[in-house]
Amino acid sequence: MNDLVYAVELTITGLLIGVMYAMVALGFVLIYKASAVFNFAQGAMTLFAALMVVGLRPVFGLAGALAAALAGMAVIAVAVERFVLRPLVGRSALAIFMATVAVASILEGVAQIVWGNQPRGLKLDLPAAPLQFHGVYVSPADLMGAGVAGLSVLLIALFFRWTRVGLGLRALASDPIAAQAMGVPTHRVWAAAWTLAGAVAIVAGVLWGSRIGVHFGMTQITLKALPILIIGGIESIPGVILAGLLVGAAEALGEGFLGPIVGGGVQEMIAYLAALLVLLLRPHGLLGEKSVERI
Amino acid sequence: MAATVPLLELEGVEVVYDGSVLALKGVSLVVPEGGVVALLGANGAGKSTTLKAVSRVLAAEGGSVRRGRIRFRGEAIDTRTTAELVRRGIVHVLEGRRLFRQLDVEENLRMGAYSRSDRAGIRSDLEEVYALFPRLRERRKQKTGYLSGGEQQMAAIGRGLMGRPALMLLDEPTMGLAPAIASEVFAVVRRLNTERGVAFLLSEQNLGLALRVAGHAYVLESGSVSFAGEPAALAGAGRAEAAYFGA
Amino acid sequence: ADPEIHHPMLVTRTGPFATGATGVSSGQQDYFALLNAKGGIEGAKIRWSECEFAYATPRALECYERFRGEWKIVYPNSTPAVVALGERLAADKVAGINPAGNRADSTDGETFPYLYPVVANFWAQASSTIRYLAQREGGEDKLKGKKIAFIHLDNAYGRGAIPVLEVLSKRFGFEWKSFPLPPPGLEQSAAWVDIARRYRADWAVQWNYGQSCTVPFTEIQKVGFPIDKFIGTLWCGSEEDIVAAGDLAKNYVSANYHGVGRDFPVIKEILAKVHDAGKGNIERERVGTVAYNRGVLTGILIAEAFGHAIRDQGLPLTGEKVLNGLNKVKLTKERLKELGAEGLVPEISLTPQYHGGVDGQVFQRWDGKTWTTISGWIPPYEDVVWDEVKRSAAAYRAEVKAKQ
């Protein structure tokens, strides 16, 4: 296999993974947009969502399980809004961040109480054999996964573009008190944002679950999202898509060509080093917003 | 005035911050339907607090109404959320502007109309605001965080106007405005009041301006009303000056 | 009252490491329950208490202090925890066991008086796996020129086998290449593209842990790597590591150091006398799984040590007595037969100098539902293993003894 074909194949593999990274990162973006806070519970939500789908599938079938999971995530969203966000309005981002750590702990505990801690398979019945184009292998499952993820991202981006909820969210993140004074129904908007993040968690959970199984360790996949967030810009949906693709490709190529030279798993390093580089050049990410400050 | 219910009525309102600072000590005041009422008083007298108590922004700042009643169109509003009050027509232009700094001017103005759904009306109001403050039109796509102080003040007032209020609470609307714009703002207050019947409760330091538009004035002194009545009487009695010196 | 042995246990029932760990702890408890049902050890019943430490070393230390003085033998099933406890174990003269785990050099009992790798240590595992590959190829000479892709977590555990591979590749002339994965190793696609399409490995060996064991199955399929050329370490050889992969894992072969399934007298007895009596410590379905049987194995080991200790030194038991007992454990064929564990547990014999570690492995194949053992006992290349043990132990002595 010559280097070119290899590079092409790596790039494609990387890009397909990149879309899935972006999907995970998107969950963070949604919450950040709504309350300018880093949602530590996103990983636990992803696990919880995937477990719900797996657990309910035998009863309702895949479609039914997805719907039920969405309902479940909505319930969680409403609870989080009522019992976490509302009492903490106006408090520091750090305090709210810590509250999401608490939420993660609760979700993880409940998930393990309900579903146990044994890993579960989540098969999507996608064609298994790889497709071949001019000697380059592409997995139809990955293609499909990337397609679904891409579509979800697009839908969400459009939702933000064309509804005033998007504007309301940004206002809310900028100054919740003033937003309330404008008549933004904070409670509903927050619940909606968290539900949306829950929906993203379902898609991410199912897609990743079909690759790596549904298991507690899944929460760690969300760490992959962090460098992507800062590369793309924490509040930018197009930004994280772009960054996801970039990181996916860079990781694959880096692992393929650089890894052998330095003799180590450099994947993670690449993502983080790229993130640091971007930060030095553009402190607010590629497409993120500069924080507005003037005297 | 037994027959007509006033638009807004405060009765013996006491406000505490953080459970320990008594900022209002039983304030009573009335804004009649279609009236313009000025709140005067020295720094720290409690003007902003009074407005915040009405719009219920107070809670978010650690304050609460400990005693007394606040009624809007005869109905107690002490338990409503700010958002609900906005839908009922009470719009508060906050002290310190509190613009959404990350949003541009136009987005801020649109946020002012968040609870409205008449697209055409919003369009035309937007135009009206731009006509009132041409400077804002020039800076439409500028993030408000970068605006100059006066431009921010214009954006804050414009954003309030976009809510098509029935009662507008203005906290020091002319602060930081150049004279030309300041008098323009008061011209608009007068116009909205006469043409649309919008009522105003405004706290203002510029005595001359305030008294010119207000039909009624209250002077606050350390959290209590020390004078209430016609602006003319106030000016004549020299009471305002007295209040200002804290005597 | 009846004489009783109180046996505190460190357990991990939550978090990413709980999958297998629960099986191991519960298997151990089931075996103790069986002994209790049969009258205990030399008439003494075992009473265990759990201390959840969630695989976190600081909490393991707290647990240790909480039950200070009660410990008979410590088996946290976590390398960092057992190593961090080392100093206390030494002070209290309590043995810590870590079958098949790190530190591999604790095989040398003189350097590590209180740590026991018990069965095949990392180096033994790696060299036994190479011997197995040679068998599959039809002889050690056939290894020459073959390419082995070694895909592993990029941490101390995952890299543990590397020195042995280096030595053996020189000896037999095979090529090998390291494909390190940053922990937790959930994303492996680039590595697999390389293994299958560029490096074109003849064999791929995975040295992963937990969920990273599961990830390769979708990946190999995507790149079209033949699954029967894919071999896993014994840490990637339990049901928990592959069930999520479903059919994709069919025909996957992994190492193990003990038998699997229920077809052993002792397991059947547990089912009859413990589970049927409603005293099971785990869901019945998990009885006979790899992790569970591993628990039974450690249960047997511990019970044997208790037995020796009671017979030699009498009740009540202390850590030190059990330590002496452990050094006398001889799980010979005969003894295993008595215990109903023939084929389930390998022959283990420990001395104060030799803490186990240079043992072999068996290999097992997954048929989509269960594991089947497909090989005999495959010993390691002992010379290589011992070289590593000696070298590493000497380095440790230098590290720790400098000021004494």
Next chain:
Amino acid sequence: MAAVDPLVVEGLSLRFGAVEALRGVGFRVGQGEIFGIIGPNGAGKTSLLNVVSGTYRASAGRVHHFGVEGSRQPRHRLAGRGIARTFQNVALFGDLTVLENILVGRHQKMGAGLLSCGFAWPFVRAEARRHREAARAALAFLDLEGVADAHVEALPYGVKKKVELARAIAMEPKLLLLDEPLAGMNAAEKQDIAASIRRIRDRFGTTVVMIEHDIGLVVALSDRVMALDHGEKIAEGAPADVRRDPEVVRAYFGDGGDALDIAGHA
């Protein structure tokens, strides 16, 4: 070099993307002068002050403080050269008390380093005590002793502005830059502050540059006034002249004679 002017600004320009906030502005402020800057909203007054105090970097032009070029210096350097300012949108440190806010203003006057501070040697304590006294004196200067230990967050707007002024005074500046120090005050309070500003100048010989919209007070207080519009200087000179300047009247007061009245009320 007997008479080096405290502030000399030459050809200052500043762009923000398409917005030209300043276009070739130049002026000179003499020792002990009170120099007023007026102009419509968005004219570039604050931006000018920001460049002068090192907060913004000019796209072109130069600023000399006491004869030393300062527009390319790190911001914190200028404080050491005796340049202090207040901010249009009050910039106090919310989590500190009033006194502590003032003490931050004296940061550069204290010398204790990281280790000394941590060990709290006696000389460090003595220094801290000294500066606490100085800070109290600055508060006293503006009759603010009563709020010394209050948290600034809860203060009414007008008091915050005074605290800011006190903080600037505590820096013992040679050049004091004030951005709308009188905004949000009532007539009496404005008189009060204006008197304090004059007192600062008279007593310490401080040079003052002040942006203010209350034209009556600007005229009364300033020695000279400059008017800006759209980033350009449109007038400079004696206060009364500038106020009558037709260009200024058009740009600043609008065509309604109304406004003149209002502004003159105080």
Next chain:
Amino acid sequence: MSAPAIVLPETATSRRLRLAAIVAAAALFLALPLAGGEYWIKGVAMPALIYGLAALGLNLLVGCAGQISMGQAAFMAVGAFVGAISYGRYGLPLPLALLAAGGASALVGVVVGLPTRRIRGLYLMVATLAAQVVVLWAIQRVPWFGAEAHGTIGIPRIMLGPWEIRSTLDKYLLVLAVAVPLTLFARNLVASRIGRAWIAIREREVAAEVLGVPAFRYKLFAFAVAAFYGGVAGALVVFAWTGIASVEEYQLELSIKLLGMIIVGGLGSVLGSYLGAAFIALLPVAISVSLTWGAAFVGGGAVNSALISNAEHVVFGLLLLVFLIAEPRGLARLVTRAANRLRSTSISRRQS
């Protein structure tokens, strides 16, 4: 200005009360080993003190200077390894080894702090996370650290001059001997011009600079100090607590826990750092123990032990939430408030 509204007198008394609380805490930490025995030292006091020290450093950085860091565990790791290596391999005397641990860590801290020239907020948080990942990676991969093979390194017997630090009590005293002066140092720092400058930077960086605070340098100071404290704490883990430097112990999870400690304890509060450390490090244990007891009491051992372990997470999360909501200013505030109440009731009793 108008007459001030009614304000409860607080500042003077609360300062005295805080002093009393500190004295009480100190007494507690001294009484523990004598009264409570080994478990209380090793299982309770030691983690609270060592994590508390690391949290204290982090609190100066996050709570005072406002620079959010998710890398404190990495600083501890640097300290742990450098401490162990400089003592074991290079034979530095113990005090110097501790200093070396802190110093090396502080150096790393300064490097990690460099991006603060331009980056702040959440971006900085993730950048420090990157540092966390890179530092731990380096420790595992650079041969000098000696952690390639086992992820851990051990240490020789601990000698302080002619004395061997051997018993639990010795080690505990070692920890106290290090923690107490460092705590006082931090307290002085917070009250000094440096502490004020940090808060000023946190609140309004540009304004602080205009007032003459060299913000960037001070942010680097904060990183250096935080890392120093983290490094010393890491070395204490090795010398006084676990006896090994282990990569596993300093993962991201610990960094987040440390953040949790200062938030729960009270941002910017010295005392709060220790209280928070005790809360976060010990609460799970307390929950676990009480759930186990409770279950044994209710179900007589029939309660599934997995259920208890999982319930621990739920209870911990709930308590954390309740606490965050109920007490915005942290445990430190709770303590002073309780003391306040105690005082005022005693006053009223005296008056009546």
